[in-house]
Amino acid sequence: MRAVTRTLVGAGTAVGIAVGSLAAAGTGAAATAQDTKPAVAAESVAPLAVNNLGLSKAQAKNLQRVLHRDWGYPGPIDGLLGTQSWQAMQRYLKKHWQYRGPIDGIVGSGTVKGLQRMLKQHYxxxxxxDDIAGPQTKAAFKRFANDHG
Structure with a gap:
């Protein structure tokens, strides 16, 4: 009886290995085809970075309304300062506050310096x-946003 059981288990194992190898081969072929052409572009699924620099959603909405009206912000007025909001802000800073960087929507040192120049002059x-968005920068940015509410 044990010999029969060992033979059946051995045969079952061999079939399982063969099926697993075929399945793996099929998966490998599918992975190769998938690697050559992604189903969805990375840009369409990547989340937009949001940086409100201390503003509440209501304050950020105030800013977005100004950016929409005057600086080409095309997005929703949702109180989330993402890439498109910051691109519009960079256009404003480039025209009036010596921002020299790319219009990329990234809140980097040039963007913060331009913002600080504007806030120093008016808010x-x-x-x-110094390109550091510390408490004083954030407090002045809040005054700016509240002034446009």
């Missing part, structure tokens, strides 16, 4: 133009 920012 009580007293800190250095």
């Amino acid at each position: 009580g920012y007293r800190g250095a133009i």
